[in-house]
Amino acid sequence: MKRVSRLTYAAALAAMMATSALPAFVVPAQAATLSGGFDVGPGGFQGNFNPLAATSGFTWLSVYYEPLVTYDEKLQKVVGLLASSYEVSDDQQTYTFKLADAKWHDGKPFTAKDASFTLELAKNAKTGSVLAARLTAISSVEATDDKTLVIKLSAPSASLLDTLTKVMMLPEHALTQIPADQLAKNSWWSAAPVGTGPFKFGRYVTDQYVELTANTDYRGGKPALEKVINRYFANPAAAIAALRAGEIQFTYVDSNDLNTFRDNKDFRIIEGNSFVVNYLGFNHDSSIWKDLRVRQAVMYAINRDAIIQSLYGGAAKPANCGYVADQVVPQDIEAYAYDPEKAKKLLEEAGWDKINGNKPITLLTYYTTPLAANVMAAVQAMLAQVGINVTPRAVDTPTYNSIVLNPTPDVAQFQMVYAGLQNGPDPSSINVGLNEKQIPPAGPNVVRARMPELTKALDTALGETDATKRDARYQDVCKVMNAELPWGTLWVANRYGVASAKLKDFVWTPAPGGGPYQAHPEKWSIAD
Amino acid sequence: MLKYSLRRLLIGAGMLLALSMLIFVMLRLTPGDPIDAYIDPNVPMSPSDLVELRATLGLDQPLPVQYLAWLQQALTGNLGYSIQRPDQAVLGLVVSRVGPTVLLMGTAIVIAIIAGIATGIVSAVRRNSLADISFSVLAVTGISSPPFLSGLVGLYLFSVYFNWMPSGGMLTPGREFSLLDLIHHLILPASLLALAQTALIMRYMRGSMLEVLNLDYVRTARAKGVSEFWVITKHALRNALLPVITLIGSTIGLAIGGAIFIESVFNWPGMGLLMVTAVENRDYPVIMGSTLVIGACVIVVNLMTDLAYAAVDPRIKVG
Numbered sequence: 020m021k022r023v024s025r026l027t028y029a030a031a032l033a034a035m036m037a038t039s040a041l042p043a044f045v046v047p048a049q050a051a052t053l054s055g056g057f058d059v060g061p062g063g064f065q066g067n068f069n070p071l072a073a074t075s076g077f078t079w080l081s082v083y084y085e086p087l088v089t090y091d092e093k094l095q096k097v098v099g100l101l102a103s104s105y106e107v108s109d110d111q112q113t114y115t116f117k118l119a120d121a122k123w124h125d126g127k128p129f130t131a132k133d134a135s136f137t138l139e140l141a142k143n144a145k146t147g148s149v150l151a152a153r154l155t156a157i158s159s160v161e162a163t164d165d166k167t168l169v170i171k172l173s174a175p176s177a178s179l180l181d182t183l184t185k186v187m188m189l190p191e192h193a194l195t196q197i198p199a200d201q202l203a204k205n206s207w208w209s210a211a212p213v214g215t216g217p218f219k220f221g222r223y224v225t226d227q228y229v230e231l232t233a234n235t236d237y238r239g240g241k242p243a244l245e246k247v248i249n250r251y252f253a254n255p256a257a258a259i260a261a262l263r264a265g266e267i268q269f270t271y272v273d274s275n276d277l278n279t280f281r282d283n284k285d286f287r288i289i290e291g292n293s294f295v296v297n298y299l300g301f302n303h304d305s306s307i308w309k310d311l312r313v314r315q316a317v318m319y320a321i322n323r324d325a326i327i328q329s330l331y332g333g334a335a336k337p338a339n340c341g342y343v344a345d346q347v348v349p350q351d352i353e354a355y356a357y358d359p360e361k362a363k364k365l366l367e368e369a370g371w372d373k374i375n376g377n378k379p380i381t382l383l384t385y386y387t388t389p390l391a392a393n394v395m396a397a398v399q400a401m402l403a404q405v406g407i408n409v410t411p412r413a414v415d416t417p418t419y420n421s422i423v424l425n426p427t428p429d430v431a432q433f434q435m436v437y438a439g440l441q442n443g444p445d446p447s448s449i450n451v452g453l454n455e456k457q458i459p460p461a462g463p464n465v466v467r468a469r470m471p472e473l474t475k476a477l478d479t480a481l482g483e484t485d486a487t488k489r490d491a492r493y494q495d496v497c498k499v500m501n502a503e504l505p506w507g508t509l510w511v512a513n514r515y516g517v518a519s520a521k522l523k524d525f526v527w528t529p530a531p532g533g534g535p536y537q538a539h540p541e542k543w544s545i546a547d
Numbered sequence: 548m549l550k551y552s553l554r555r556l557l558i559g560a561g562m563l564l565a566l567s568m569l570i571f572v573m574l575r576l577t578p579g580d581p582i583d584a585y586i587d588p589n590v591p592m593s594p595s596d597l598v599e600l601r602a603t604l605g606l607d608q609p610l611p612v613q614y615l616a617w618l619q620q621a622l623t624g625n626l627g628y629s630i631q632r633p634d635q636a637v638l639g640l641v642v643s644r645v646g647p648t649v650l651l652m653g654t655a656i657v658i659a660i661i662a663g664i665a666t667g668i669v670s671a672v673r674r675n676s677l678a679d680i681s682f683s684v685l686a687v688t689g690i691s692s693p694p695f696l697s698g699l700v701g702l703y704l705f706s707v708y709f710n711w712m713p714s715g716g717m718l719t720p721g722r723e724f725s726l727l728d729l730i731h732h733l734i735l736p737a738s739l740l741a742l743a744q745t746a747l748i749m750r751y752m753r754g755s756m757l758e759v760l761n762l763d764y765v766r767t768a769r770a771k772g773v774s775e776f777w778v779i780t781k782h783a784l785r786n787a788l789l790p791v792i793t794l795i796g797s798t799i800g801l802a803i804g805g806a807i808f809i810e811s812v813f814n815w816p817g818m819g820l821l822m823v824t825a826v827e828n829r830d831y832p833v834i835m836g837s838t839l840v841i842g843a844c845v846i847v848v849n850l851m852t853d854l855a856y857a858a859v860d861p862r863i864k865v866g
Contacts, residue, residue: 052721054720054721061587061589066631066632066824067631067632068632068634069633069634072633074585074586074587074590074592075587075590144596144599144600145599145603147600147603147633149585149592149596149597149600151596151599152593152595152596153596200603203633203634204628204633204634205634206634206635207634208634209632209634209635224718224720225635225640225643225816226814226816226820226821226824227716227717227718227720227814227816228716228720228721230720230721246721248720248721250716250720251814252715252814253811253812253814253820253823253824254811256699257702257714257715257812257813257814260702260703260706260707260714260715261714261715263707264706264707264710264713264714265710266713266714295589385588414578415579415827416579416583416584416586416587416588417577417578417579417580417581417583417584417828417829418577418578418579418583419579419588420579420583420584420586420588420594421578421579421580421583422578423588424583424586424594438588438589439588439589440588440589440591441589441590441591448591449591450591451591451592451593452591457593459594460594460595460598461593461595462593462594462595463586463588463591463592463593463594465588531589531590532587532590
């Protein structure tokens with residue numbers, strides 16, 4: 020008995036010490052290992068290992084897989100990767116790819132048969148491929164020899180190359196035995212996948228991290244790093260804590276968390292275009308937005324410059340149509356400069372008192388970040404000043420989708436949305452959000468825009484086979500959007516990553532969906 | 548006893564069935580399904596792209612059909628595949644999470660019991676001393692700070708500011724397993740999880756101890772010349788512990804709730820983190836699977852408690 024009591028005392032003492040502070044024994048980072056939060060933020064997709072099912076997460080997937088073609092690191096043009104070169108026929112319906120001399124991680128050669136096998140998988144929705152609908156224009160895929168792949172289309176498609184950047188090549192010899200409908204459930208993806216990229220799959224520790232090791236036979240040269248580790252985080256804040264504690268060397272960072280890294284020599288801030296245009300979507304099924312003057316009033320009532328300065332710290336560009344890129348924005352469009360008096364006048368002319376007056380209008384969003392909450396509050400206050408009474412409501416993504424994608428929606432639940440849509444690098448991205456043919460359930464035209472002139476402009480731009488005229492066609496789209504206001508367009512914000520100053524030759528950009536783009540992981544290195 | 552146990556197990560199975568139905572219906576009442584969770588509104592993807600996927604998952608079937616299909620599989624031990632990560636079976640996902648959660652909660656409870664009782668005794672014995680006052684202030688802070696707040700503050704202080712502890716995870720990535728590494732990762736989340744429970748136990752222990760220390764038999768012991776140390780540890784403590792033990796049982800629920808927050812803050816790969824992610828993604832099979840496993844545990848533990856009572860206390864008779 021006596022001994023037990025003493026033991027209890029000793030244990031109590033030990034526990035008390037444990038609950039207070041323990042002496043430091045920090046483990047130094049291993050040399051030649053880069054740890055990062057590669058799947059943190061909007062471009063990431065933690066826990067997904069299957070590139071056919073990837074709606075995002077390409078930054079990480081493209082460290083060990085490779086597509087035929089990819090974007091350059093500025094996201095300006097599509098360049099060859101596993102295809103050393105490619106040609107497009109004059110009628111824009113035949114694409115011929117010359118393949119590079121690459122090897123799979125298991126040593127077998129990469130051939131055109133692998134490429135055609137992968138494209139067949141991607142076209143087949145039974146595999147769980149989310150790319151199938153975007154590849155329907157392909158009529159045939161043929162491996163004419165080991166190093167030549169010919170893709171024929173039934174009609175020209177301006178977005179084919181963009182889609183192909185997301186088709187990661189998969190090895191026929193490893194996957195051909197698995198029935199298409201069982202492919203997604205196969206454990207191959209997270210156990211022992213084989214790609215052609217600069218790093219090979221090492222292991223996945225469930226919900227903790229994925230470890231890759233250098234592919235010493237990589238055709239672009241032996242990687243400088245020995246290992247790359249992708250740590251999983253429940254939220255960006257946890258990743259920032261790990262970055263500041265020195266456990267990881269890189270992560271995506273929300274713009275309002277950037278200040279702690281500014282003027283800090285240990286870190287480098289990487290800024291890039293989000294390619295997502297934020298907008299206030301008018302639900303055109305609701306009668307209150309029918310009058311163009313009301314929609315114009317919303318544009319004039321919001322002081323976008325003030326919001327950009329005070330909430331985004333200047334890191335956003337006002338959008339007066341779906342685009343902000345110079346080549347697709349015409350010079351002479353309306354700038355909708357902040358003018359609350361004009362807004363009030365327009366509302367009065369339209370008879371806003373009779374249309375809706377002071378009744379509350381639900382402003383629905385799936386953005387749940389503190390920044391978005393501040394933006395919504397600012398918009399609410401600015402609209403209230405001119406007599407439009409909106410009530411912000413933030414819900415999670417599945418709830419948002421179930422409300423807005425419902426084929427027979429309850430208009431009262433979302434008279435207005437605060438949302439975003441990818442507007443580049445391929446400008447045709449916004450088509451699905453505005454084309455009349457894309458009204459749910461067909462597509463995500465959630466604002467139910469039924470504007471014949473806009474649909475026509477979008478169709479013309481998408482069908483333009485002459486690459487030199489494409490920008491002009493998208494300028495037409497911009498012009499119509501600016502005049503008709505299917506959305507109250509707001510801005511395109513920048514996104515950020517923060518990397519340790521020790522990282523050398525590290526290429527990252529906040530690409531939509533995580534890319535892919537030419538990141539050259541084989542060149543990444545870390546200073547001691 | 549055997550007959551009683553069997554009957555209780557049968558009732559337990561019935562309860563699990565009812566639980567599964569309840570969860571199934573409640574899940575379907577939440578807005579949005581797994582496909583809705585899959586579509587990123589920022590990405591130009593058409594919902595029609597996913598019609599086939601919805602059909603493959605059977606989400607277009609009527610609810611009773613979906614439930615029976617699930618039940619049929621579940622009865623054969625197949626809890627299905629995660630929708631968010633279709634290459635991972637739910638059973639494996641859930642089972643692999645039980646260990647980390649038990650480790651985290653177990654450590655937290657042990658810390659809470661030991662630290663709570665020890666500080667309680669010290670506070671009672673050195674009443675109104677500096678130690679008592681500071682422990683009491685800490686206890687009030689502990690009781691009134693929700694786990695997500697203490698988790699974040701602790702994370703900031705100990706791993707970001709002082710850099711003493713890892714900021715999350717269970718093991719250092721890319722390193723071979725070592726016990727020291729595990730303890731290093733465990734100690735901060737477990738201590739923070741233990742905080743509220745420690746505070747509660749400390750308050751009870753202090754109160755109960757003070758009461759006992761004023762009783763006649765303690766005075767008698769002192770009068771007999773027993774040293775103060777033995778008066779406290781042998782005579783007073785054993786009686787004062789009784790109400791505290793009852794309390795400890797009922798605060799375990801507190802630890803389960805707190806574990807969900809702490810696991811999210813510290814990326815601890817346990818049941819809590821799994822369930823939070825699954826709910827965010829409307830990953831029905833994972834939610835169903837993990838709820839059932841937790842439900843089964845509760846039923847079995849309750850049965851064992853009842854049997855243990857019967858074994859210990861002759862006044863209780865089962866069967």
